[in-house]
Amino acid sequence: MTDPRKKLPLDQDILQLLQERDQRAITLLYEYYSPALYNIILQLVRVETVAEEVLQDAFLKIWEKAEQYDPQKGRLFTWMARICRNLAIDTLRSGQFKRGNKTDTLPDSVYHDENLTQQPEETDPGLRRIVSKMDEQSRKVIDLLFFQDYTQSEASEHLGIPLGTVKSRSRKAIQDLRAILKNEGLVSFLLLSLIETLRRYLGY
């Protein structure tokens, strides 16, 4: 029911540092969130050197726009992820990098880079366990909407399901994910590591 992380001061602490223009905020955010954000960018731009650039730009933007983030409207990570996604898409649109994976003219094998999505599953046992518990449909819809940044109609087209079903399927997928995460106790695990990071860094 209640989310233990919501009550934690961690994001607030980082936010406060951000708003105080304390550079440690960026280091903290980077230490904790950069892998997830990097992956989100990489899934879109596909090229590591490009993803690295975008990640840099994203953190600078997070630093610049920190005042615009409204904790009432959503979580810090959601906000940062959106910045990363937008920058990645801007980069793709700039023409320098073609986003081949979303055009219908290209076959599935080109856009669905198994290496990129499956690599973490092999290295992270926790993730492998989670993913193994999700059904294929759920996993796919989340990957398309969350990592590939498909629109609903693009996802509907790609999966060959009606538009309305994308909505209900993504709800079911996230519900499944929530249930699995809850059972795995990962929330508390991640929480502890987060607090640990913060403590270590701020010297509490």
Add this chain to the structure above:
Amino acid sequence: MDIKAYIASGILEQYVLGKLSPQEEAEVEQNAEQYPEIRQELTAIEVALEEYALLHGKTPPPGVLSAILQRLHTEEGAGAKPSERRLKVLGYAAGLLLVAAVAGMLALYQANRRQHGAIASLNQQLIQTQQSCDSIQNTAQRMESLLDFVRDPSTRAIVMASTGLVPDAVATVFYNAENQRSLIGVEQLPTPEAGKQYQLWAITEGGPVSMGVFELPEAGRPLQEVSFVEGAQAFAVTLENRGGSPTPTLDQMYVLGNNS
């Protein structure tokens, strides 16, 4: 609104995934603000996707963080930021101090001016007080000398009573033959008409001799010096033309008293 159905519709997932139009987003935000259940559900979705994303984390190549910090440093002067901020704060503080100092000086200046004004007016008052003091002292000295003269045993007070011209007319001559000095005090005489003046006469063996004209007494001057005439047997006051007359106008005699 059926919140359960709203939540079950999957629109919140689409919101968190960023798949809604700005208009739809605003709608969701409004609903979330209104219904805590919706806010809670949104957070739960966010957390799930966040955990999922964290699980999928892929460590960026080394050096990215230092590159970011380097860029922060150069682009924003982030390293100098805290001291800059401190400087800014110091600047504000200095500005405030300056304003306070100027205000204080202005206040002091005003106070100073007020005090100067007060001092000047006090000075003025002091001068006035001194002047009035001097004049009172003069009066007092004059009174004292008059009193001394009146109380002198060789001074005789000759009361001149009404001749009947004006019933209650009374005046007094203080006559000191030793000092050869004489004063007149008027208790009651009618105010003379314009162009007229009272004159005091000494009645001697050789007839009336003028002792001079005099004014009715004013405040602080109850007695007036008049010329001394040797061998006065009686004194009389007549009303004469201003400046006096060589001989008394007898039908204008108001008071008369014997120097017995």
